[in-house]
Amino acid sequence: AQTVTQSQPEMSVQEAETVTLSCTYDTSESNYYLFWYKQPPSRQMILVIRQEAYKQQNATENRFSVNFQKAAKSFSLKISDSQLGDTAMYFCAFTSTGANSKLTFGKGITLSVRP
Amino acid sequence: DGGITQSPKYLFRKEGQNVTLSCEQNLNHDAMYWYRQDPGQGLRLIYYSQIVNDFQKGDIAEGYSVSREKKESFPLTVTSAQKNPTAFYLCASSLWTAGNTIYFGEGSWLTVV
Numbered sequence: 001a002q003t004v005t006q007s008q009p010e011m012s013v014q015e016a017e018t019v020t021l022s023c024t025y026d027t028s029e030s031n032y033y034l035f036w037y038k039q040p041p042s043r044q045m046i047l048v049i050r051q052e053a054y055k056q057q058n059a060t061e062n063r064f065s066v067n068f069q070k071a072a073k074s075f076s077l078k079i080s081d082s083q084l085g086d087t088a089m090y091f092c093a094f095t096s097t098g099a100n101s102k103l104t105f106g107k108g109i110t111l112s113v114r115p
Numbered sequence: 116d117g118g119i120t121q122s123p124k125y126l127f128r129k130e131g132q133n134v135t136l137s138c139e140q141n142l143n144h145d146a147m148y149w150y151r152q153d154p155g156q157g158l159r160l161i162y163y164s165q166i167v168n169d170f171q172k173g174d175i176a177e178g179y180s181v182s183r184e185k186k187e188s189f190p191l192t193v194t195s196a197q198k199n200p201t202a203f204y205l206c207a208s209s210l211w212t213a214g215n216t217i218y219f220g221e222g223s224w225l226t227v228v
Contacts, residue, residue, distance in 0.1 A: 009155075032214075033213075033214040035216070042221075043203065043221070043222050044219065044221055044222075045205060045207075045219035047216055047218070050216060052214065091157060091158065095213065095214060096213065097213040097214055098213065100165075100171065101213040101214075102148075102160055102163060102173065103148075103160070103217055104160075105150075105157040105158040105159075106157055107155060107156060107157040108157050
């Protein structure tokens with residue numbers, strides 16, 4: 001069974017600074033997909049970034065980028081130039097490519113951006 | 116606008132009652148999902164469906180039931196057998212192909228009184 005671990009329950013960062021959120025996962029699959037989702041206080045789940053395991057290049061979306069280390073099974077999210085609107089819970093998630101694949105989430109990390 | 120609509124947003128249930136949460140999507144997605152969110156637990160999968168008239172149990176299906184009679188709709192019934200139903204429930208959908216992004220509705224709060 002696949003597992004996703006987010007070991008830091010809370011983090012805080014000053015506005016305009018950079019912060020990195022950690023995520024590790026466990027799988028025996030060779031091909032899979034990884035995601036970071038953001039859940040602001042409204043509770044709406046929003047996709048931040050998606051990474052395909054067979055692509056070595058790290059995914060980037062504007063101020064958000066990932067450091068994907070396949071051998072170490074690590075998938076961290078870097079947020080540059082943090083903004084107050086980045087305050088939210090962030091969930092790391094994994095899915096394999098099998099016929100009955102399903103998305104498995106970590107427990108999430110609460111990020112607070114300080115003005 | 117395309118999206119996923121969940122209703123009601125807030126629901127109160129008396130112990131021993133069944134309640135049904137509605138989920139409708141107009142994204143033409145094949146797959147639909149129900150997740151439960153509790154504090155400190157992340158999201159846990161209740162049921163999912165990849166095609167009409169077929170669905171599979173997720174990790175915490177006990178005390179829940181679903182149906183998938185139409186592609187657009189995937190209602191979740193929380194039965195009286197669910198011992199601790201108070202939670203936030205999220206419906207989601209995606210294209211069928213593995214690895215496609217899952218999109219979420221705005222969620223429904225269920226409280227047992």
